[in-house]
Amino acid sequence: MTAWEAVIGIECHVELRTASKMFCGCQNEFGGEPNTKVCPVCLGMPGALPVPNMRAIDHMIRAGIALGSEIPAFSKFDRKNYFYPDMPKDYQISQYDMPLTQGGVVRYWLEDGTMKECRLTRIHLEEDTGKSTHAGSTDGRIAGSAYSLVDFNRAGVPLMECVSEPDIRSAEEAVAYLEALKRTFVQLGVSDVKMEEGSLRCDANVSIRPIGASEYGTKTEIKNMNSFRSVYRAIESEIERQIAIVESGGRVTQETRGWDEARGVTHPMRSKEQAHDYRYFPDPDLVPMEFNAATMEILRSTLPELPTARFERYTKQFGINVKQATQLVDNAQLADYFDQCVAACGNAHQCVNFVLGDLSRLSNESGTPVYYSNARPEYVAEVIDMLEKKIINSKIAKELIERIWEAAGSPRAIVEREGLSQTSDPGAVEGFVNDVLAANEKVVAEYKAGKTNVMGFLVGQVMKTSRGKADPALAGELLRKKLDAS
Amino acid sequence: MDALHERSAAQVARAVNAREVSAREVTDAVLAHVDGIDAHVGAYLTTLHDLARAQADRIDERIRQGETLPLAGVPVAVKDNMCLEGTRTTCASKILEHWVSPYTATAVQRILDAGGIPIGKANLDEFAMGSSCENSALGVTRNPYDLTRVPGGSTGGPAAAVGAYEAAIGLGSDTGGSIREPGAFCNLVGFKPTYGRISRYGLIAFASSLDQIGPLTRTVQDAALAYDVMAGKDPMDATSVSPPPEEPAAGALRADLRGLRVGIVKEFATQALGDDIDAVYRQAYRDLEALGAEIVEVSLPTADYGLATYYLIAPAECSSNLSRFDGVRYGLRVDADDVTQMYERTRAAGFGPEVKRRILIGTYALSSGYYDAYYVRAQKARTLIANDFKRAFAACDLIACPAASQPAFTFNAKSDPYSMYMMDYYTIPMSLAGLPALSVPCGWVTPPGGATPMPMGLQLCAPIFAESLLLGAAHAYEQATKHAEKRKPVFPEGARA
Numbered sequence: 001m002t003a004w005e006a007v008i009g010i011e012c013h014v015e016l017r018t019a020s021k022m023f024c025g026c027q028n029e030f031g032g033e034p035n036t037k038v039c040p041v042c043l044g045m046p047g048a049l050p051v052p053n054m055r056a057i058d059h060m061i062r063a064g065i066a067l068g069s070e071i072p073a074f075s076k077f078d079r080k081n082y083f084y085p086d087m088p089k090d091y092q093i094s095q096y097d098m099p100l101t102q103g104g105v106v107r108y109w110l111e112d113g114t115m116k117e118c119r120l121t122r123i124h125l126e127e128d129t130g131k132s133t134h135a136g137s138t139d140g141r142i143a144g145s146a147y148s149l150v151d152f153n154r155a156g157v158p159l160m161e162c163v164s165e166p167d168i169r170s171a172e173e174a175v176a177y178l179e180a181l182k183r184t185f186v187q188l189g190v191s192d193v194k195m196e197e198g199s200l201r202c203d204a205n206v207s208i209r210p211i212g213a214s215e216y217g218t219k220t221e222i223k224n225m226n227s228f229r230s231v232y233r234a235i236e237s238e239i240e241r242q243i244a245i246v247e248s249g250g251r252v253t254q255e256t257r258g259w260d261e262a263r264g265v266t267h268p269m270r271s272k273e274q275a276h277d278y279r280y281f282p283d284p285d286l287v288p289m290e291f292n293a294a295t296m297e298i299l300r301s302t303l304p305e306l307p308t309a310r311f312e313r314y315t316k317q318f319g320i321n322v323k324q325a326t327q328l329v330d331n332a333q334l335a336d337y338f339d340q341c342v343a344a345c346g347n348a349h350q351c352v353n354f355v356l357g358d359l360s361r362l363s364n365e366s367g368t369p370v371y372y373s374n375a376r377p378e379y380v381a382e383v384i385d386m387l388e389k390k391i392i393n394s395k396i397a398k399e400l401i402e403r404i405w406e407a408a409g410s411p412r413a414i415v416e417r418e419g420l421s422q423t424s425d426p427g428a429v430e431g432f433v434n435d436v437l438a439a440n441e442k443v444v445a446e447y448k449a450g451k452t453n454v455m456g457f458l459v460g461q462v463m464k465t466s467r468g469k470a471d472p473a474l475a476g477e478l479l480r481k482k483l484d485a486s
Numbered sequence: 487m488d489a490l491h492e493r494s495a496a497q498v499a500r501a502v503n504a505r506e507v508s509a510r511e512v513t514d515a516v517l518a519h520v521d522g523i524d525a526h527v528g529a530y531l532t533t534l535h536d537l538a539r540a541q542a543d544r545i546d547e548r549i550r551q552g553e554t555l556p557l558a559g560v561p562v563a564v565k566d567n568m569c570l571e572g573t574r575t576t577c578a579s580k581i582l583e584h585w586v587s588p589y590t591a592t593a594v595q596r597i598l599d600a601g602g603i604p605i606g607k608a609n610l611d612e613f614a615m616g617s618s619c620e621n622s623a624l625g626v627t628r629n630p631y632d633l634t635r636v637p638g639g640s641t642g643g644p645a646a647a648v649g650a651y652e653a654a655i656g657l658g659s660d661t662g663g664s665i666r667e668p669g670a671f672c673n674l675v676g677f678k679p680t681y682g683r684i685s686r687y688g689l690i691a692f693a694s695s696l697d698q699i700g701p702l703t704r705t706v707q708d709a710a711l712a713y714d715v716m717a718g719k720d721p722m723d724a725t726s727v728s729p730p731p732e733e734p735a736a737g738a739l740r741a742d743l744r745g746l747r748v749g750i751v752k753e754f755a756t757q758a759l760g761d762d763i764d765a766v767y768r769q770a771y772r773d774l775e776a777l778g779a780e781i782v783e784v785s786l787p788t789a790d791y792g793l794a795t796y797y798l799i800a801p802a803e804c805s806s807n808l809s810r811f812d813g814v815r816y817g818l819r820v821d822a823d824d825v826t827q828m829y830e831r832t833r834a835a836g837f838g839p840e841v842k843r844r845i846l847i848g849t850y851a852l853s854s855g856y857y858d859a860y861y862v863r864a865q866k867a868r869t870l871i872a873n874d875f876k877r878a879f880a881a882c883d884l885i886a887c888p889a890a891s892q893p894a895f896t897f898n899a900k901s902d903p904y905s906m907y908m909m910d911y912y913t914i915p916m917s918l919a920g921l922p923a924l925s926v927p928c929g930w931v932t933p934p935g936g937a938t939p940m941p942m943g944l945q946l947c948a949p950i951f952a953e954s955l956l957l958g959a960a961h962a963y964e965q966a967t968k969h970a971e972k973r974k975p976v977f978p979e980g981a982r983a
Contacts, residue, residue, distance in 0.1 A: 040589050044810045046582065046690040047569045047591060051724045079806050081852070083829055090809030142825055150814070279852035281861060284695035284803055286724050 002247075005211045006239045007219075008168035010118075010177060012202035014160050014191045015128060016059050022127045022158035023050030023093065030197045034151035042156035044088030049285050052077070056158035057100065057289065058299065059190035060125050063160065064101030065300050066184055067120060075100045076288040077125075081279040085142070086130035086150045094161075096280040099124035100289075106164070107308045108180030110172060113315060113322040118177050119165040130155040154198075160191075166205065166216065171235035174204060175228050179330075183307035187332045195227050204235055207252070208242045217242070218252040222266055224259045234259035238266050310335060318348035324356055334360075337371040344381030347388060354380055358401045366405075374408040375401065382412045391421050395468045423469045426478070429462070432470055433478045436461040447483055455479065490515035495560040495654040495708040499601065502549060502559035509549070509559030513542035513603050516561040520605060520652045523977050528627040529637075529647035530606035531566050532574050538603050545601045555601030556715055563647035563656045566607040567614055568594050568699070569688040573604075577690050578622035579612045581811045581818045581836025591688020592720045593657065593699045600715040605653050608643025612838045613808065614664055614692045616640050617909035620897065621840045629671060630975035632938050635894040638668030638909075641702060645672040648702050650975050655712045656702035661692050662796050663890075663913025665700045666925040670943025671894035673927050673970050675960065676702050677709040680950050681920035682727040684713075685720030691807040693800035694725075696917050704970065706926065706961040710735035713953065738954035739961040744778030746959060749882030752785045754912060759891050763942065766929035767888055770944045770963075774886060777962055784878035784885065788870045792915040793907060795871065798851050798864035799918075804841075805848030811836060843903065872919040879949045884959055888912050889925035889943030893933050916947050923947040926960045927970040939973065 021028050024041035040048040064071050078096035104120035131154050136146030162181065168174050182200065185191040193200045207219035222238055225231045237259075242252050257266040282288075305313075307329045314325035328335040334355065341351040355370065359380070363370045383400050386392045392400070392415060400411040400420075415421055423429055436458060437444055443454050455476065462475040490512050493501070501507045517535055524530055538561075545558055564570060567577045569587035576582045590598070598604065611621035619627045619642025627642045629635040630650035637646040644656025645668035658665040660678035669676015677700045684699040691697060701712035713735050719728035748771075756767040775781050813819035813832035820831035837845070851860035878885060890909055900906040916923040925943030932939045944963070948956035964970070 043815060045588065045816070046575065046577070046585070046810070047567075047587075047686075047688040048589075049687050049723050049725075051722060081806050081809060083809065083812060083826075085812075085814045085825060088810065088815065090812055091806050148825070277854045279806070279849065279854070279857075281802060281806070281852055281857070284693075284725075285691075 003211045004208045004239075004243050004246075005169055006171075006235070007166045007207045007209060007216055008170075008174055008235060009166035009205040010162075010164045010168065010174060010202055011205070012162050012178070012181065012200060013128075014162060014181075014185060014193060015199035016056050016158040016160060017189065017191050018053055018055045018059070018158055020053060021156040022053050022056055022125075023156055026156065028157050030194075030199065032153055034149070034153060037153040038155070042088065043152055044090075050093060050283075052286060052289075053158060056125060059158075059188070060100045060123065060160055061291070061296070062188050062299050062303060063185060063190050064104060064123055065296070066188055066303055066306055067101075067104040067106060067123075069101035069104030069120060069123065071101055071291060071296055072098065073292070074098065074288060074290055077283045077286045078280045079283045080126075082276055084129070085148060086132045086152075086155070088130065088152060088155050092126060092129065093283055093286070094126035094280075095124035106177055106180050106184075108173075108176045109308075109311060109322070109326075110176050111322065115312075116173060116176065118167040118173075121163040121165055123160050123162045126159050126161060128154050128157040128159045166207075171232045171239070174235050175232045178202065178228060178231060180308065183330060187304060187307055202231065204231065204238075206235055206238045206242070208239060208246065217246075218254050220252065220254065220266070221256045222259055223256060223269065224261075226261065230259055230261055233264060234266060237264060241266065304332075307332070314348075318342070318352075320348065320352055324352050327356055328352070333369065333371045337377060340377035341380045341384075344378050345384045347384050350384040350387065351380070354384065354401060358398060359405070362402065362405045373405055375404045376408065379404045379408070379411055382410060386412065386415060390471075391415065393422050393468065393472060395463065396420050396422070399468070420469060422471050423466060426474065429466070429470050429474050430478055432462045432466045433475060433482060435465055437479075437482060444483065491519040491561070491651045493654065494705050495557060495703060495711055496705070498560045498654060499556060499558045499711070502545070502601070503554045505549060507559075509542040509545040509601070509603060510539065512559045513538050513561065513605075516603075516605055516652065523650060524652060526628065526633060526978055527630055527646050527650045527652065528625050529563060529608050529643045529650060529652050531576055531578065531609050531624050531643065533606040534573060534604050537573065538605050541598065541603050545603070548601070556711060557597060557655070558601035560602050560655055561605045561653045562597055562602040563606060563608040563644040563653035564594055564604055565610050565614075565641050565644050565656070565658050567610055567659060567690040567692075568657060569690070570594050570604060570607070573607055575607065575690070576624055577613045578610045578624045579836065579838065579841070580623045581832070583624060583818065585817050587688075589688065592685035592722055593716045594688065596716050597655070597657065597712070602655065602715075605647070608647050608656065610643055611640035611664075612841050613690070613804070614640040614659055614661055614697075615804070615840050615844055617663065617667055617906050618895070618900065619643065619646075619668070621838060623838050626897075629894045629940075630977075631673060631940055631973065632894065632936065632976070633978065635896050635936075635940065636671070638671030638890075638894060640664040641668045641676075645669060645674060645676070645702050648672070648674055648704060650977075654703065655708060657699065657712075658702050659689055659692070659697055659699050660913075660917065661696045661698075661800060662917045663910035665702060666889050666913045666923060666943065666945060667909055669702050670889040670925040670927075670941065670945075672702075673941035673973070674702050674704060675706050675709045675924060675926050675964070676700070676889070676943070677713060677924040677957070678917070678922065679713060679717065679953050680727075680922045682725050683718075683922070683951070683953065684716045685718075685723040685726045687720055687722035691803075693803040694807060695803060696796075696800060698917075706957055706964045707736065707739060709924065710739060710957045710961075713957070717953070733954055735954045735957045738958040740958040741965070742778045742962050743774060743959055746779045746884060747782050747882040748774050748779040749782050749784035749878055749885045751789070751878075751885060751887050752783050753787065753789055754887045756888060759888070762931045763888075763892065766931060766942050767944070770928040771886060773967055774963060777966055782882050784881055786871070786874045786878060786915060788867065788874050789915040791867050792871055792918055793911060795864045795867040795918060796910070796914045797847065797907060798860050799868065801844040801848030802851045802861050802864075803848065805845045805852065808837075808841065808845055840903070868918045871915050875915070875919045875921060875947075875949075883948070883955065885947040887945050887947070889945040893931050893940035893942055895933070912945060916945075921947050921950060922953045922956050924956060924960055926964055928967070929969050930972065938976065941970070941973075
């Protein structure tokens with residue numbers, strides 16, 4: 001029985017986050033009444049000309065630098081010619097042989113913390129098309145439709161196409177790769193990467209081969225994947241399908257297949273038209289771009305810490321587990337907040353516990369992000385510091401977190417003002433213990449009958465009676481001593 | 487002083503600014519003249535009586551407010567491939583016959599802001615593809631110096647309009663000679679500035695790397711006036727340029743050519759053009775010398791490949807530029823069963839034969855497997871031609887040569903495409919090199935079988951961005967020779983002129 005491995009390459013289109021479109025001044029924003037964010041340029045009116053959005057070009061270069069790509073000193077835009085109703089000029093301004101970035105590596109990690117790498121072929125910049133709605137066709141395609149409507153709000157939105165090398169070996173890796181790309185682009189502010197709004201769209205090229213083989217099998221291209229989950233399911237399903245074909249003596253056909261989310265299978269797509277000859281040529285309306293080393297250096301030096309580096313810092317330096325590190329890295333602002341807490345108290349573990357625990361819970365309940373809340377990092381650090389020094393116990397600590405969430409203020413001051421510091425005075429604690437034993441005769445009897453697990457309840461009662469100030473360890477010790485002695 | 491409609495742009499602007507005459511009076515005079523003769527000339531596809539009068543009133547108001555405007559009250563014919571908001575902009579094509587532009591081209595806007603009055607949208611070869619204006623799908627335009635002859639093209643309508651005093655400035659576009667050749671045919675100054683000098687925004691593209699807007703006028707001074715108004719970087723056109731500032735061209739007009747070396751192109755010898763024509767150009771070169779220029783011989787060895795190079799690059803770009811005329815968003819749509827059939831039927835019905843021919847040539851030249859052999863080689867040839875000019879301009883300041891190999895011909899005289907393409911033989915190399923060039927009247931020749939002498943044009947060409955030098959020299963030549971003034975257009979009996 002042959003063992004198979006999958007070989008996967010991913011192409012994704014990512015809409016850039018800019019104020020205006022790629023080649024005109026129209027607003028770049030998802031949605032809106034159809035055909036309200038349009039002008040002569042993005043409608044392809046006769047005589048209109050494109051002028052490149054320099055912000056989008058900066059975004060591309062920053063993304064390229066972040067992913068270790070080479071930024072050539074010279075780049076240009078080309079026209080990709082084909083007719084389609086949602087493409088206003090019937091050519092798309094894109095990049096053919098001299099893209100803005102070449103090469104690069106996406107470093108990502110799996111759920112078990114294994115680090116992986118996927119090489120990038122290139123990232124190039126182009127303009128998005130409009131959006132067609134085909135009425136009355138059975139499969140949502142233009143063929144067979146009664147009529148079609150086109151919304152050009154999206155036409156001309158800057159779009160980067162990221163092409164990976166076939167370095168991915170499983171559906172899990174594919175999703176982890178996409179998550180890493182997403183994190184990077186979000187962190188850089190180049191895109192909001194929302195698959196549900198179409199600002200990230202991806203296709204996967206999938207083939208299989210016996211493990212150890214060096215040649216590639218015949219690949220299929222999978223389209224119509226609308227979420228990370230569908231990317232996972234589609235690739236899994238396609239790998240299984242290909243293995244089944246090959247193991248039953250068949251051959252995989254090179255084709256484009258669509259993912260059917262409802263049925264959980266891929267199916268062959270009718271090829272759009274015959275093989276396209278896009279007749280690429282340099283766009284004479286746009287002048288070639290040249291970049292100097294100084295500009296590159298400025299862009300490079302202003303890059304923030306990237307998610308993969310941060311992940312490795314958290315897992316290796318702080319010893320945070322993969323799941324928690326991922327949670328933090330996926331929310332850069334929360335991670336920044338976390339970093340500030342750690343800087344103020346030095347205890348990364350307690351910081352993770354509070355940031356992802358109580359603080360995140362409070363955030364979910366109130367809808368206020370942790371980093372915008374009253375609970376400033378230095379207050380959280382004070383709580384952790386007092387806890388470490390046993391000035392307060394964990395119950396008081398939780399209470400304090402809630403108090404600083406509700407209203408800003410130094411938790412140390414609260415503790416002093418309200419006398420919440422932990423009572424380790426044996427005399428005082430003994431008083432609480434005596435009160436509890438006197439009030440719970442029945443439980444005491446149970447304990448004496450051998451049911452020693454009621455100890456937890458009794459300690460809890462001491463804490464309650466002391467309003468949380470008693471040192472729970474001391475309380476336990478005194479309780480045991482008294483119960484065992486009597 | 488000439489009748490109002492016969493005045494030059496400079497004369498009109500001076501008089502209107504001095505409040506000797508109102509823009510409205512000039513406009514009414516020109517419109518009356520147009521109403522009288524344009525049925526014979528056919529310069530305009532659309533006349534803009536209401537818009538022109540409203541603009542004239544606005545200009546008069548601005549003058550009353552104390553403004554001085556460089557083109558105050560100057561009547562302008564706009565080639566109908568330039569957008570003017572609210573007006574039909576057809577490119578002389580069935581596919582845009584009823585399209586009304588929702589915006590205004592930058593060059594047109596600058597003319598309007600400077601006080602120009604848009605008299606009408608003037609005829610052209612469909613999508614500016616042609617050299618006689620005969621490729622217009624929407625009308626026939628005749629040469630005002632002999633109505634049996636073509637006005638030249640593609641800017642035939644504006645050339646005929648300015649030649650027939652139906653405007654003082656014609657706004658044209660020149661891709662391979664489309665301003666200079668009709669300028670020569672209609673006894674005008676036809677000026678194509680350096681590529682990128684005037685914004686192309688709102689000029690409906692034929693071949694984007696070659697298209698350049700420029701004026702057609704009856705005097706060099708008017709060309710300089712119009713040029714100064716239109717030139718300069720436009721944020722809406724990424725290929726427009728703002729080179730180092732230089733003096734306005736209108737201030738650089740000179741009286742002689744002393745200190746200038748004028749290159750005569752060895753490969754453009756005129757003997758083969760016939761004795762009459764040869765004599766005109768020999769005289770022109772002698773006149774340049776008499777004005778103080780040093781005449782030197784220069785060589786453009788690859789210029790002969792200009793035509794072949796041009797007829798790959800321009801169609802390649804046009805095949806892509808004209809894709810947008812697909813029946814989806816605007817213009818003609820011929821209904822069909824599915825979208826592909828709709829594209830095919832719309833484009834089959836909407837484009838004329840020459841446009842289709844060029845789309846086919848260009849599509850072929852860009853196709854995979856042919857791209858390197860045709861498009862890439864043509865781009866290399868283009869570089870060689872540009873290098874020839876660079877070498878030549880090391881030895882001279884200006885180049886002088888014919889604007890066209892013959893005067894205006896009769897209708898249907900050039901029935902095969904190649905002989906029509908040959909009309910741009912002398913103008914295409916400058917377009918490929920992006921250089922500023924103009925044609926200026928240089929004499930009269932009676933064509934074989936012709937009834938009346940027809941104007942000839944001398945082409946002058948300068949290095950990139952040397953427009954002021956070019957216009958200055960052309961002015962000196964024009965003032966010394968005054969060829970244009972020797973004859974007037976002829977209108978048929980009964981035409982109210």
